[in-house]
Amino acid sequence: MKCLSVSQPFADLIVSGKKTIELRKWNTNFRGEFLVHAPLKIRKEDVKRFKINKKLITGAIIGKAELYDVKKYNTKKEIIEDKQFHHAGKNFQESKYGFMLKNAKPFNVPIPWKGQLGFFEVNMPKTKIANKNIISDIIDEEYRYQWIGHH
Numbered sequence: 001m002k003c004l005s006v007s008q009p010f011a012d013l014i015v016s017g018k019k020t021i022e023l024r025k026w027n028t029n030f031r032g033e034f035l036v037h038a039p040l041k042i043r044k045e046d047v048k049r050f051k052i053n054k055k056l057i058t059g060a061i062i063g064k065a066e067l068y069d070v071k072k073y074n075t076k077k078e079i080i081e082d083k084q085f086h087h088a089g090k091n092f093q094e095s096k097y098g099f100m101l102k103n104a105k106p107f108n109v110p111i112p113w114k115g116q117l118g119f120f121e122v123n124m125p126k127t128k129i130a131n132k133n134i135i136s137d138i139i140d141e142e143y144r145y146q147w148i149g150h151h
Contacts, residue, residue: 001034002032002121003116004118005115006022006038007039008038008043009050009056010022011036011062011063012038012062014063015063015104015105016104017104020101021082021086021101022086023095025095028097030067032066033065034064034067035063036061037115045089046089057110059113060112060113061111063104064107065103065104072097073098
Protein backbone atom coordinates (compact mmCIF):
# COMPACT_ATOMS: atom_id res chain seq x y z
CA MET A 1 0.00 0.00 0.00
CA LYS A 2 1.19 3.55 -0.71
CA CYS A 3 2.28 5.73 2.20
CA LEU A 4 3.13 9.43 2.52
CA SER A 5 5.17 11.07 5.28
CA VAL A 6 3.68 14.32 6.58
CA SER A 7 5.32 16.30 9.39
CA GLN A 8 3.44 16.73 12.64
CA PRO A 9 1.11 18.41 13.48
CA PHE A 10 -0.15 18.16 9.88
CA ALA A 11 -0.24 14.34 9.84
CA ASP A 12 -2.54 14.47 12.87
CA LEU A 13 -4.73 17.11 11.21
CA ILE A 14 -5.05 14.91 8.11
CA VAL A 15 -6.09 11.71 9.90
CA SER A 16 -8.56 13.66 12.07
CA GLY A 17 -10.20 15.05 8.90
CA LYS A 18 -9.36 18.69 9.70
CA LYS A 19 -6.83 19.05 6.85
CA THR A 20 -8.30 18.10 3.48
CA ILE A 21 -5.61 19.53 1.18
CA GLU A 22 -1.92 18.56 1.47
CA LEU A 23 0.33 21.08 -0.30
CA ARG A 24 3.30 19.77 -2.28
CA LYS A 25 5.86 21.10 -4.76
CA TRP A 26 5.35 18.02 -6.93
CA ASN A 27 2.39 16.43 -8.69
CA THR A 28 1.29 12.79 -8.64
CA ASN A 29 -0.85 10.56 -10.82
CA PHE A 30 -1.65 8.36 -7.82
CA ARG A 31 -5.28 8.23 -6.71
CA GLY A 32 -6.71 6.10 -3.95
CA GLU A 33 -6.27 5.16 -0.31
CA PHE A 34 -2.85 5.65 1.28
CA LEU A 35 -1.27 5.43 4.71
CA VAL A 36 -0.27 8.58 6.60
CA HIS A 37 3.17 8.42 8.21
CA ALA A 38 4.29 10.90 10.88
CA PRO A 39 8.10 11.26 10.70
CA LEU A 40 10.28 12.18 13.66
CA LYS A 41 10.24 15.87 12.70
CA ILE A 42 7.68 18.05 14.49
CA ARG A 43 7.07 21.58 13.25
CA LYS A 44 7.07 23.24 16.66
CA GLU A 45 6.00 26.67 15.37
CA ASP A 46 2.86 25.09 13.89
CA VAL A 47 2.14 23.17 17.11
CA LYS A 48 2.16 26.55 18.91
CA ARG A 49 0.06 28.18 16.18
CA PHE A 50 -2.64 25.49 16.50
CA LYS A 51 -2.34 25.47 20.34
CA ILE A 52 -1.87 21.70 20.43
CA ASN A 53 -1.22 20.44 23.96
CA LYS A 54 -1.22 16.67 23.40
CA LYS A 55 1.82 14.52 22.69
CA LEU A 56 2.04 13.95 18.94
CA ILE A 57 2.99 10.50 17.65
CA THR A 58 6.11 10.38 15.48
CA GLY A 59 8.07 7.67 13.69
CA ALA A 60 4.89 5.73 12.89
CA ILE A 61 2.01 5.21 10.50
CA ILE A 62 -0.87 6.91 12.30
CA GLY A 63 -3.80 6.54 9.92
CA LYS A 64 -5.02 6.57 6.38
CA ALA A 65 -6.76 8.84 3.88
CA GLU A 66 -7.88 8.84 0.27
CA LEU A 67 -6.34 11.07 -2.39
CA TYR A 68 -9.12 11.70 -4.91
CA ASP A 69 -7.73 14.61 -6.96
CA VAL A 70 -4.84 17.06 -7.32
CA LYS A 71 -5.45 20.79 -7.61
CA LYS A 72 -2.86 22.87 -9.47
CA TYR A 73 -2.22 26.31 -8.00
CA ASN A 74 -1.14 29.01 -10.44
CA THR A 75 -0.92 31.91 -7.98
CA LYS A 76 -0.25 32.51 -4.28
CA LYS A 77 -3.71 34.07 -4.07
CA GLU A 78 -5.29 30.71 -5.00
CA ILE A 79 -3.32 28.99 -2.24
CA ILE A 80 -4.36 31.62 0.31
CA GLU A 81 -8.03 31.18 -0.68
CA ASP A 82 -7.79 27.48 0.30
CA LYS A 83 -6.07 28.12 3.65
CA GLN A 84 -8.98 26.70 5.69
CA PHE A 85 -8.40 23.36 3.93
CA HIS A 86 -4.57 23.10 4.03
CA HIS A 87 -3.78 25.18 7.16
CA ALA A 88 -0.28 26.02 5.88
CA GLY A 89 1.71 28.68 7.66
CA LYS A 90 4.48 30.69 6.03
CA ASN A 91 6.04 27.78 4.13
CA PHE A 92 3.57 27.45 1.27
CA GLN A 93 5.32 29.80 -1.19
CA GLU A 94 6.91 27.03 -3.29
CA SER A 95 3.83 24.78 -3.28
CA LYS A 96 2.12 24.33 -6.63
CA TYR A 97 -0.11 21.30 -6.02
CA GLY A 98 -2.82 20.49 -3.51
CA PHE A 99 -3.55 16.82 -2.87
CA MET A 100 -7.31 16.66 -2.29
CA LEU A 101 -8.07 14.27 0.60
CA LYS A 102 -11.18 12.57 1.99
CA ASN A 103 -12.21 9.56 4.11
CA ALA A 104 -9.40 10.12 6.60
CA LYS A 105 -9.20 7.85 9.63
CA PRO A 106 -6.72 7.64 12.53
CA PHE A 107 -5.45 4.24 13.68
CA ASN A 108 -6.00 3.29 17.31
CA VAL A 109 -2.64 1.53 17.31
CA PRO A 110 0.14 3.42 15.47
CA ILE A 111 2.51 1.21 13.47
CA PRO A 112 6.21 2.08 13.99
CA TRP A 113 7.74 2.71 10.56
CA LYS A 114 10.57 4.62 8.94
CA GLY A 115 9.43 7.23 6.43
CA GLN A 116 10.71 8.10 2.99
CA LEU A 117 10.32 10.95 0.51
CA GLY A 118 7.30 11.02 -1.78
CA PHE A 119 4.82 8.17 -1.93
CA PHE A 120 6.48 4.91 -0.92
CA GLU A 121 5.33 1.31 -0.69
CA VAL A 122 4.59 -0.29 2.67
CA ASN A 123 4.30 -4.06 2.61
CA MET A 124 2.86 -5.21 5.91
CA PRO A 125 3.86 -8.70 7.02
CA LYS A 126 1.16 -11.32 7.47
CA THR A 127 0.62 -12.60 11.00
CA LYS A 128 -0.74 -15.92 12.24
CA ILE A 129 -2.99 -15.63 15.26
CA ALA A 130 -3.05 -18.29 18.00
CA ASN A 131 -1.61 -21.06 15.75
CA LYS A 132 -4.80 -21.16 13.70
CA ASN A 133 -5.15 -20.56 9.99
CA ILE A 134 -6.48 -17.05 10.59
CA ILE A 135 -4.31 -14.65 8.61
CA SER A 136 -4.72 -10.94 9.11
CA ASP A 137 -2.98 -7.83 7.83
CA ILE A 138 -1.47 -5.70 10.58
CA ILE A 139 -3.00 -2.71 8.83
CA ASP A 140 -6.46 -3.88 9.93
CA GLU A 141 -5.43 -3.89 13.60
CA GLU A 142 -7.60 -0.87 14.35
CA TYR A 143 -10.74 -2.72 13.24
CA ARG A 144 -10.02 -5.67 15.54
CA TYR A 145 -9.22 -3.24 18.35
CA GLN A 146 -12.56 -1.45 17.92
CA TRP A 147 -14.50 -4.72 17.70
CA ILE A 148 -12.91 -6.20 20.84
CA GLY A 149 -13.42 -2.94 22.71
CA HIS A 150 -17.19 -3.06 22.10
CA HIS A 151 -17.85 -6.66 23.19
